[in-house]
Every structure is written in C-alpha cells, then in structure tokens.
Amino acid sequence: xxxxxxxxxxxxxxxxxxxxxxxxxxxxxxxxxxxxxxxxxxxxxxxxxxxxxxxxxxxxxxxxxxxxxxxxxxxxxxxxxxxxxxxxxxxxxxxxxxxxxxxxxxxxxxxxxxxxxxxxxxxxxxxxxxxxxxxxxxxxxxxxxxxxxxxxxxxxxxxxxxxxxxxxxxxxxxx
Numbered sequence: 415x416x417x418x419x420x421x422x423x424x425x426x427x428x429x430x431x432x433x434x435x436x437x438x439x440x441x442x443x444x445x446x447x448x449x450x451x452x453x454x455x456x457x458x459x460x461x462x463x464x465x466x467x468x469x470x471x472x473x474x475x476x477x478x479x480x481x482x483x484x485x486x487x488x489x490x491x492x493x494x495x496x497x498x499x500x501x502x503x504x505x506x507x508x509x510x511x512x513x514x515x516x517x518x519x520x521x522x523x524x525x526x527x528x529x530x531x532x533x534x535x536x537x538x539x540x541x542x543x544x545x546x547x548x549x550x551x552x553x554x555x556x557x558x559x560x561x562x563x564x565x566x567x568x569x570x571x572x573x574x575x576x577x578x579x580x581x582x583x584x585x586x587x588x589x
Contacts, residue, residue, distance in 0.1 A: 469562065469572075476554035480562070480572040491520030492569040493535065497542030499551040501571055502535055504578030510534070511578075521566065535583055539574065 470477045485492055489506045504511050506519045514531050515523060523531070528546045535544050549558040553573045562570045576583050 467570075469559070471552040471555060471557070471559065473557045474552060474555040476552055478553055478572055480550075480570045482568050482570050484567060485569050486519075486521060486567050489519070490569075491531075493532065493544035493546050494548040494550055494563075494569075495538035495540070495542045496545045496548040497551075498538060498540045498556055499553045499573040500538050500540065500544075500576065501550070501569055501574075502544045502576040502578065502583050503569065504583055508578060510584045534585055536576075536585055539576070 467480050467482060468477060469480060483490070483503075485503075490503050491506055491511065492501055492503045494501050506512075506515075511531070514534055515527055518527065523546075532543065532545055537543060549560050550562040550570050550572055551557065552559055559572075562572075578584075
C-alpha cells in the first residue's frame with residue numbers, strides 16, 4: 415500500500431494517492447485492510463482522509479474521529495485535560511491571556527508562566543485540570559495517546575473542546 419506511510423507507530427493516509435479509500439465506509443476500510451486493528455500497548459494508528467482523521471486506540475481498540483488544527487497558524491494556545499479527552503483553546507491575543515503571559519505566544523512560554531496560565535484556566539468539566547504537559551486521551555478508556563501530539567504546533571479535538579473565543583475559559587479573579 416504505497417498510500418500508507420508508517421512513522422513512529424502512526425499510519426497516515428495520503429488522499430492524493432487513494433481518494434477512493436476516503437469515500438469508503440469505516441467498515442469497508444477495515445475489511446479491506448485500510449485501518450488495521452490495535453497495535454502493541456502504547457500505540458495508535460491514524461488515518462487522515464482529507465481533513466477528518468480516524469484513530470484507533472492501541473489500549474482499548476476504540477476507533478474515533480478527530481480533527482487536527484495548526485495552533486501557530488491560528489494564533490491559538492491549547493491544553494489537554496489530564497483526566498479526559500477535553501481540550502481547551504484560546505486566541506493568543508485574548509486580553510486575559512496577554513496579561514497573564516506578558517504578550518507571549520503560547521509556544522514561547524517559560525515554565526513559570528505556563529503554571530500561572532494553568533491556574534487561571536477553569537477546571538475540566540468532568541474533573542481534572544488542563545495542563546500544558548497533558549496529552550490527548552482516548553474517549554473510551556481515557557489513557558494517553560502520545561502519537562496524536564507528536565508535533566507541538568498542532569492540537570487535536572477528539573471529544574469536547576472549550577473554545578475561549580466563544581466563551582470565557584478563565585477563572586473568576588479571587589475577591
């Protein structure tokens with residue numbers, strides 16, 4: 415399958431070489447070998463037909479759709495929840511973020527500033543905390559999926575996304 419390129423436990427689909435594969439159902443792709451079963455523990459397999467991607471958790475075998483976004487291109491900061499697949503995002507020109515960060519882009523922050531931002535963001539809706547060091551998590555077993563965060567310029571939305579450009583993600587200041 416020349417359309418598949420293996421890379422660090424991740425398999426990506428190249429739609430230019432096999433556009434017909436993108437139009438087949440998940441069942442058809444699985445039956446034809448297009449989306450292999452779960453690999454060894456701590457691995458995940460990924461396909462990217464067009465902009466939507468499909469991943470299979472190497473821990474529990476759950477297949478899930480997700481979207482990948484370029485944070486730098488969109489001037490966005492992001493953190494994953496440390497206990498579930500929720501991600502929080504914000505614009506790097508957000509006034510509250512700018513005040514906390516000293517007008518630095520999220521990918522240029524030092525550890526002390528990251529800690530200040532983590533403390534200022536609301537808690538995860540299902541428990542846990544948003545952390546710069548947290549990784550994407552499987553929506554079924556909630557174990558980490560490190561293969562989805564191999565490039566720090568990108569974030570993935572697997573389940574819920576708290577979008578700071580649509581509603582406030584910042585804790586109320588202490589009174």
